[in-house]
Amino acid sequence: MDFSLTDEQKARKQEFYDTCKELEKRKPPSFLGFETIYEDDECWEYNLHCAREFAKKGWLALGWPPEYDGQGDMMDKVLFAEARGYHGIPGVDIFGVQMLAPTLLQAASEEIKREFLPPIARGEVMWCELWSEPNAGSDLAALAATAIRKGDEYVINGQKTWNTGAHKADWGFGVFKTDPAARKHHNMTFILFDMKTPGITIRPIPYLDGHAPYCEVYFDDVHVTAKNIVGQEHEGWAVVNLLAGFERSGINEIMSMLRGLEQLVAFCNQTKRHGQPLSKNLLVRNRLAELACELEAARALAYRVADLQNRDEMSLMDASAGKIFFSELGERFAFLATDILGPYGQVKTSRWAPLDGIWERMFHEHFITTISMGTNEIQRNIIAWYGLGLPRMR
Amino acid sequence: MDLRLTETQEILKQSARDFLTTECPKSLVRELEQGEMGYAPELWKKMAELGWLGLIIPEEYDGMGYTFQDLAVLLEEIGRSILPGPLLATLTSVFAVLEAGTEEQKRELLPKIAQGELILTTALLEGEGIFDASGIAVKAAPQGDDFTIDGTKLFVEMAHVADYILCVTRTNTGTSPEKGVTVLIVDSTTPGISCEVIPTTAEDKLCEVRFENVKVPKKNILGKLDEGWPIVETMLRKGAIAKCAESIGAIQACVDMTVAYSKERVQYERPIGAFQALQHRMADMWTAMGTSRYLVYEAAWMESEGLPCAKEASMAKAYVNEVYKNVAKWAVRLHGAIATSADHDIPLYYRRSKAADTAYGGTDFHREIVAQKIGLT
Numbered sequence: 005m006d007f008s009l010t011d012e013q014k015a016r017k018q019e020f021y022d023t024c025k026e027l028e029k030r031k032p033p034s035f036l037g038f039e040t041i042y043e044d045d046e047c048w049e050y051n052l053h054c055a056r057e058f059a060k061k062g063w064l065a066l067g068w069p070p071e072y073d074g075q076g077d078m079m080d081k082v083l084f085a086e087a088r089g090y091h092g093i094p095g096v097d098i099f100g101v102q103m104l105a106p107t108l109l110q111a112a113s114e115e116i117k118r119e120f121l122p123p124i125a126r127g128e129v130m131w132c133e134l135w136s137e138p139n140a141g142s143d144l145a146a147l148a149a150t151a152i153r154k155g156d157e158y159v160i161n162g163q164k165t166w167n168t169g170a171h172k173a174d175w176g177f178g179v180f181k182t183d184p185a186a187r188k189h190h191n192m193t194f195i196l197f198d199m200k201t202p203g204i205t206i207r208p209i210p211y212l213d214g215h216a217p218y219c220e221v222y223f224d225d226v227h228v229t230a231k232n233i234v235g236q237e238h239e240g241w242a243v244v245n246l247l248a249g250f251e252r253s254g255i256n257e258i259m260s261m262l263r264g265l266e267q268l269v270a271f272c273n274q275t276k277r278h279g280q281p282l283s284k285n286l287l288v289r290n291r292l293a294e295l296a297c298e299l300e301a302a303r304a305l306a307y308r309v310a311d312l313q314n315r316d317e318m319s320l321m322d323a324s325a326g327k328i329f330f331s332e333l334g335e336r337f338a339f340l341a342t343d344i345l346g347p348y349g350q351v352k353t354s355r356w357a358p359l360d361g362i363w364e365r366m367f368h369e370h371f372i373t374t375i376s377m378g379t380n381e382i383q384r385n386i387i388a389w390y391g392l393g394l395p396r397m398r
Numbered sequence: 399m400d401l402r403l404t405e406t407q408e409i410l411k412q413s414a415r416d417f418l419t420t421e422c423p424k425s426l427v428r429e430l431e432q433g434e435m436g437y438a439p440e441l442w443k444k445m446a447e448l449g450w451l452g453l454i455i456p457e458e459y460d461g462m463g464y465t466f467q468d469l470a471v472l473l474e475e476i477g478r479s480i481l482p483g484p485l486l487a488t489l490t491s492v493f494a495v496l497e498a499g500t501e502e503q504k505r506e507l508l509p510k511i512a513q514g515e516l517i518l519t520t521a522l523l524e525g526e527g528i529f530d531a532s533g534i535a536v537k538a539a540p541q542g543d544d545f546t547i548d549g550t551k552l553f554v555e556m557a558h559v560a561d562y563i564l565c566v567t568r569t570n571t572g573t574s575p576e577k578g579v580t581v582l583i584v585d586s587t588t589p590g591i592s593c594e595v596i597p598t599t600a601e602d603k604l605c606e607v608r609f610e611n612v613k614v615p616k617k618n619i620l621g622k623l624d625e626g627w628p629i630v631e632t633m634l635r636k637g638a639i640a641k642c643a644e645s646i647g648a649i650q651a652c653v654d655m656t657v658a659y660s661k662e663r664v665q666y667e668r669p670i671g672a673f674q675a676l677q678h679r680m681a682d683m684w685t686a687m688g689t690s691r692y693l694v695y696e697a698a699w700m701e702s703e704g705l706p707c708a709k710e711a712s713m714a715k716a717y718v719n720e721v722y723k724n725v726a727k728w729a730v731r732l733h734g735a736i737a738t739s740a741d742h743d744i745p746l747y748y749r750r751s752k753a754a755d756t757a758y759g760g761t762d763f764h765r766e767i768v769a770q771k772i773g774l775t
């Protein structure tokens with residue numbers, strides 16, 4: 005076992021951190037974490053700005069093969085995610101850069117790769133994911149929206165939901181039933197389309213704090229060229245599964261929590277309660293230390309996942325374990341921090357809110373990681389069935 | 399970065415597993431728990447022949463010269479088979495001798511340890527049962543060429559079979575509790591030493607050691623007079639990581655046994671492993687094992703590289719303490735009544751989870767170190 009980085013990696017890492025640190029200085033005051041890019045125009049602009057800066061350096065194409073102007077490897081990608089996480093920098097489109105690009109590289113035709121990869125690398129086109137439906141959540145294969153082939157086009161009808169950033173995105177990728185008569189898992193196709201195509205209606209849904217990071221999307225006779233598919237026609241399920249396996253280390257979220265911990269420690273050192281700094285309170289010390297241990301455990305496991313991925317030996321089980329652990333750590337951290345802050349833990353960003361009110365947001369944002377990308381219960385099923393070989397539920 | 403085991407480590411792991419599977423059946427574990435000695439001298443000899451006792455002792459002292467990380471891999475297997483005996487007790491003393499021993503002390507002790515001829519242990523805790531320097535009150539008073547030790551040490555692992563005891567003594571009351579602590583190498587046959595085994599959850603032969611007017615030559619100081627506390631810190635740090643390595647092996651055993659049993663045991667016309675309530679619990683046990691393992695590997699790697707890792711060692715210990723107890727607890731729960739019986743193997747692990755937790759500092763002790771290291775003033 006060797007946790008060390010090569011000199012070259014250390015230098016890259018430094019460059020990632022330096023750049024992100026610079027970008028952090030340009031954060032608009034309304035930017036309070038990654039989700040705010042979907043909620044506020046100024047934050048979305050900042051997101052685009054960061055994307056362009058990263059694109060200039062070629063960092064949106066980390067791990068891509070050289071023939072598509074890629075550079076670096078998976079480990080560089082992880083180090084980059086680490087730096088962005090620590091400094092809380094957006095600009096890497098989770099849907100376009102993180103999910104779609106690797107999927108295209110593995111499953112799309114040459115023509116599709118040549119058309120869609122360069123704008124992603126240039127940070128020009130932002131994407132959204134249109135998978136879930138009102139009656140197809142965890143059981144995505146139960147989806148109902150259709151894309152019926154008419155000549156060299158698909159005509160899409162139906163509804164998608166919970167689509168993060170759909171109101172901001174330029175393009176979307178989705179799965180639709182293309183052969184409704186065929187058996188489950190062989191009846192759907194993975195399709196790419198412009199979100200401005202006539203017939204698409206986007207309605208933001210308020211999240212529990214009233215902001216609107218995600219949307220419902222309605223399709224009413226939406227025509228899309230039939231060449232815009234990834235993988236084989238009717239075999240979109242395989243593409244969905246492929247996509248679900250990319251960049252799962254969680255290092256970005258973990259580093260963001262590490263930064264949060266550092267800020268909270270500084271707050272406790274400076275803030276007096278009962279006539280002494282909070283940091284002297286033995287209970288606070290113990291609980292923060294407990295969290296720090298868990299955070300380091302999460303980080304070590306994330307490196308394990310990254311190391312496996314870098315070697316192309318990705319184990320679903322390790323990735324699922326990592327996802328369960330860091331997301332539930334996020335819940336515990338939010339509860340702990342808002343607890344330590346006392347009545348201030350409930351204060352939204354305002355002059356009364358300590359630490360920019362970030363913990364008030366975290367008190368409800370953690371659901372994003374526990375519910376989306378396969379709920380944690382689904383992750384536990386994956387470990388049990390595919391990892392531990394336990395009988396699969398029928 | 400390459401988090402796989404090295405080839406040497408894979409070989410070490412496999413040979414340890416093979417050896418322990420034949421040499422350390424659970425029947426032996428039970429026998430040693432009930433026996434007086436708590437270890438099997440023939441097995442101890444064989445371990446010496448395999449090079450395990452001198453694994454991290456440099457070649458110049460007849461050891462194998464392996465790294466700390468390699469040791470962690472071996473200990474994971476030892477923990478998996480819960481081999482009882484004075485291995486960690488001896489190793490902990492080796493950590494101290496390697497760090498602070500004079501050339502003469504090293505030549506005297508290390509080759510014999512590697513050959514399995516000497517068993518060592520460390521006497522740290524006293525009445526309060528705390529791991530801080532303030533808990534050290536047993537006095538060593540200078541008298542001519544000797545020190546005279548008086549007082550009682552508690553929870554001294556395997557002291558009843560040890561040849562030497564590294565006794566952590568109070569030689570001065572300085573400006574802080576850490577000042578004025580001296581580690582003495584005490585021959586256990588010295589007149590005035592008496593020893594009694596304390597009954598414990600894991601029956602792991604923790605002893606009360608009484609020192610009455612015990613004379614120790616001054617040349618037996620390990621390190622410097624009054625400046626012994628950093629040696630204790632080294633022992634606690636390396637010992638904590640070593641204990642964690644054992645624990646992750648034990649955790650693995652608990653997970654493996656539980657998953658296997660859940661596929662065999664049938665209730666309601668299906669294997670209990672088909673119930674999602676149990677599946678998710680096992681997924682959680684597995685996840686906790688994964689997080690523990692890489693945290694421990696990270697600390698072991700840092701220790702091997704000579705990087706400062708007091709923070710990581712304490713993080714690992716504080717974390718793994720809780721994981722081991724909980725995984726072993728869930729292993730019992732998922733087995734049902736069968737695993738509450740003394741004849742079952744799971745309770746051997748459950749009982750040891752408490753011993754592992756206390757050794758080298760409990761959860762709160764290590765959390766306080768972490769609290770300091772993350773910058774809480």
Ligand SMILES: Cc1cc2nc3c(=O)[nH]c(=O)nc-3n(C[C@H](O)[C@H](O)[C@H](O)COP(=O)(O)OP(=O)(O)OC[C@H]3O[C@@H](n4cnc5c(N)ncnc54)[C@H](O)[C@@H]3O)c2cc1C
Nearest residue numbers: 133134135136141142143166167168372375376377379381
């Ligand atoms: C903030 C946020 C952003 C999202 N962004 C997107 C997006 O951009 N694009 C998109 O397509 N979707 C998105 N989603 C939707 C997300 O993918 C789904 O919420 C998720 O797949 C779960 O589906 P569901 O919410 O319908 O819950 P359900 O599937 O109805 O599950 C309800 C409960 O039952 C449990 N459950 C279900 N099946 C099982 C089982 N087999 N075993 C055990 N327990 C089970 C679940 O774990 C959960 O606790 C987002 C969701 C959130 C919360």
